[in-house]
Amino acid sequence: MNIVSSIIILLTAYVAVFLEARLGGVRDWLGAQIDLLPALVVYASLTKGVATLALLAVLGGLWFDSLSANPTGVTVLPLFLIGLAIFRTRHLILREQTYAQFIIGMSACAAAPLGTLLLLLLLGETPLIGPGSLWQWLVMSVGGGALCPVVFRVFDRVHRAFDYQPLAETTFRPDREIKRGRS
Amino acid sequence: MLNRTHLIALGLVLVLVVVVLNLPGQTMARFNLAISGLFLPLFGLASSSQQLTEDAADLVVPRSDLVRETDRLQRENQMIRLRLLQAEEAMRENERLRNHLEWQRQSPWRVKLARVILRDPANWWRTLQINRGSLDGVTPNMPVLTDKGLVGRISLVGHTRSQVVLLGDPNLRVGAVVQRTRDNGVITATGIGPLENNLVDLLLFARNSQIVPDDIVTTSREGGIFPAGIPIGHVVDLRHADYGLTTEARVQLSVDFSKLEEVFILFP
Numbered sequence: 001m002n003i004v005s006s007i008i009i010l011l012t013a014y015v016a017v018f019l020e021a022r023l024g025g026v027r028d029w030l031g032a033q034i035d036l037l038p039a040l041v042v043y044a045s046l047t048k049g050v051a052t053l054a055l056l057a058v059l060g061g062l063w064f065d066s067l068s069a070n071p072t073g074v075t076v077l078p079l080f081l082i083g084l085a086i087f088r089t090r091h092l093i094l095r096e097q098t099y100a101q102f103i104i105g106m107s108a109c110a111a112a113p114l115g116t117l118l119l120l121l122l123l124g125e126t127p128l129i130g131p132g133s134l135w136q137w138l139v140m141s142v143g144g145g146a147l148c149p150v151v152f153r154v155f156d157r158v159h160r161a162f163d164y165q166p167l168a169e170t171t172f173r174p175d176r177e178i179k180r181g182r183s
Numbered sequence: 184m185l186n187r188t189h190l191i192a193l194g195l196v197l198v199l200v201v202v203v204l205n206l207p208g209q210t211m212a213r214f215n216l217a218i219s220g221l222f223l224p225l226f227g228l229a230s231s232s233q234q235l236t237e238d239a240a241d242l243v244v245p246r247s248d249l250v251r252e253t254d255r256l257q258r259e260n261q262m263i264r265l266r267l268l269q270a271e272e273a274m275r276e277n278e279r280l281r282n283h284l285e286w287q288r289q290s291p292w293r294v295k296l297a298r299v300i301l302r303d304p305a306n307w308w309r310t311l312q313i314n315r316g317s318l319d320g321v322t323p324n325m326p327v328l329t330d331k332g333l334v335g336r337i338s339l340v341g342h343t344r345s346q347v348v349l350l351g352d353p354n355l356r357v358g359a360v361v362q363r364t365r366d367n368g369v370i371t372a373t374g375i376g377p378l379e380n381n382l383v384d385l386l387l388f389a390r391n392s393q394i395v396p397d398d399i400v401t402t403s404r405e406g407g408i409f410p411a412g413i414p415i416g417h418v419v420d421l422r423h424a425d426y427g428l429t430t431e432a433r434v435q436l437s438v439d440f441s442k443l444e445e446v447f448i449l450f451p
Binding site: 028050057063065067073113116120127140 | 185188189192193195196197199200203204206211214215216218219221222225229300301302303304305306307308309310312338346348351352353354372373379380441
């Protein structure tokens, strides 16, 4: 199951990157495209191992950059570092709580573009940045944060659908059975 | 502290990123195209579903609307034919005059229609991808335009797709001229940032320019990529920069990039 669910996460990242490039609804409406990759990284880092997290960061980042004018590979490192930071503190995070998922998702979605932009500037690129970028950053952070609990709900359902269900314990105990009649 | 597994994973990712980012330009472009090639099944799925939707929409259009549209197009076609006749005469005259003055002949534009298939998912670039590539004869730096004006130029070419860098992207500077005053300048990305999708800055070379709002801006011959005379937009406002040493104008683009579905690639 672990492999299947990791593959499903990677497939979701693949489709999400394509849809981000294909659909312009949110971009035309709010002026910024929301990125689902950081929300997926949050889910992977809270529920999966480092291998899945690294695969998601590498493949998701490369897919994203291949459809963008970003230098290929520039998105990988911020995604992985965010995931690793969450992974290392996951025992302290109330991962079942919706508000915790929202806050961590929002933080990840805020940090990922900042990390990518920082790397771009270090590489000598000149991305389009101005006062309007603050609004875009806000949209990406809040939008990505709002999507994070949705990601958790959807993947929890997928997990339940594919995984072995735990056996429900009955209240029946043979040692406390009332035996009628004479023994 | 990071444990051994985390350190190994971090090291591997770091090495991969450093190697990929340091690939030579040509190899990086090939690698990029190879990765984006993984999206081919989704491209096929998206285009066939779009075709299905269009076919379904065609079925529900009433016949009366189609007849009215055909009538309108026929009238428009007749008008365009008349204008073409006039333009052909003007071109012949232009050619004769050029021969007299021994100027270089102007070759007519050859264009190819392309469909916009993807936009840049990153918010800090202005690029899009079209469904024409090297198999259609597309090469880097070819101008891309619509009937309303200039869109950008081809920046990366794959077999069946190409990336177009749009006006307003920091990686595209276009030589421009204000039609009324003939002031030359350069179109660059606006300093406002990425929210103003249809505004760009025009840095003027002339110190005391006489341009006013609503002046039309077109491409100039400077730069050698774009032919002269392609509409870019109109001036919105002016400001003096660098302590009054230079003039900058904000230009509203003729083409609305958010509604762009089809473009023309201009072949030399």
